Amino acid sequence: MNVHRNKSLNNSRRKGEDPSKYIGAKLDDFKGDIYSLCKDQHGCRFLQKQLDLDDELKTTLIFNETYLNVVELMVDPFGNYLIQKLLEKANEEQRIVLVKIASSHFYEIALDSHGTRALQKLVECVATEEEAKIIVESLSPNIVSLSRDLNGNHVVQKCLSKLSASDNQFIFDIICENCNLIATHRHGCCVLQRCLDFGTLEQCKALCSKINENVLTLAVDPFGNYVVQYILNREELIESDNKELDELISKILNVINENIIELSLHKFGSNVIEKVLRLSNFSEKLIDNLISTHQDDIVKLLNDSYGNYVLQTSLDVAQFDQFNRLKNILVPLMVDVKNTPHGRRISTRLGINNNTSNNNSNNFPRNAYSIVN
DSSP states (O other), X not given: OOHHHHHHHHHHHHTTOOGGGGTTOOGGGGTTOHHHHHTSHHHHHHHHHHHTTTOHHHHHHHHHTTGGGHHHHHTSTTHHHHHHHHHHHSOHHHHHHHHHHHXXXXXXXXXXXXXXXXXXXXXXXXXSHHHHHHHHXXXXXXXXXXXXXXXXXXXXXXXXXXXXXXXXXXXXXXXXHTHHHHHTSTTHHHHHHHHHXXXXXXXXXXXXXXXXXXXXXXXXXXXXXXXXXXXXXXXXXXXXXXXXXXHHHHHHHHHHHHTHHHHHTSTTHHHHHXXXXXXXXXXXXXXXHHHHHOGGGHHHHHTSTTHHHHHHHHHHXXXXXXXXXXXXHXXXXXXXXXXXXXXXXXXXXXXXXXXXXXXXXXXXXXXXXXXXX
């Protein structure tokens, strides 16, 4: 007999890598060894199926043999699935025990690629004020770094969608204090957008006030511009009956209008201008400003790789009178750009280049107002 081969086979089976041993098995067969099953793919699946039976005795047996190792299991490639299922099936008392044991390690768990899923499930399952208070106390010191982390930001977003507005107030307070730092980050800007989705009117008002203070900085930032666009795309904010919020939105729009040329010539700022142009209740004011105040600057937009998109959008949304005024300004300028790609697109919109068909793709916005994270 090959002793080494036999030892290897025995070790493999002890690790649970042989799925056949779970066929027809009962949970009691593994009593005292349940923890080791949690870290094995097949063992973990077996335990999840046992939890799905909704048998209180089976759930309690699994809980008793795993709760002291909840932190380790939450960041395990297989164990995290078991903890997620246990959080769903455990009773309130058992769930609170899991929350308390894991709470001092929430930050490390949230940053882990496996742990973030388990912690999101924990937040999703909480049902008492005691649990919510533990989550708030544990996460509050690290909201900024979590919001800017690949995995951690999803935990913050889950809190925003599942906890009550009062429990989430700590997130809004911290984000308002660190608005620029979070809004100008790839993941942070997504958290800020979720704040606008789930916040109360008062919470959104406080956030919009901070964004208004930094609107120009955010408008030209690779990620901050999405936040500005997102505010302008939220009908609940744009069309609210709250006077203070209406004033804040108007201030943001006025700052954009006052800096229309600078923003139009910027890679990210031009996206914001195009977003405002597509707002039916403000586009007329923006185009009037462009025509009346910045007529001499239109040639800059025409010859700029970003500004010409602003002109194209302006022509798309302009009222009849505005369109004709823009046309009168642009036609004499088309001589120098009529053979360029952007020149041909604008000529087509002006109706002075009938030989070039208007490609449907040109009618779609070139930017999206929200990053999917």
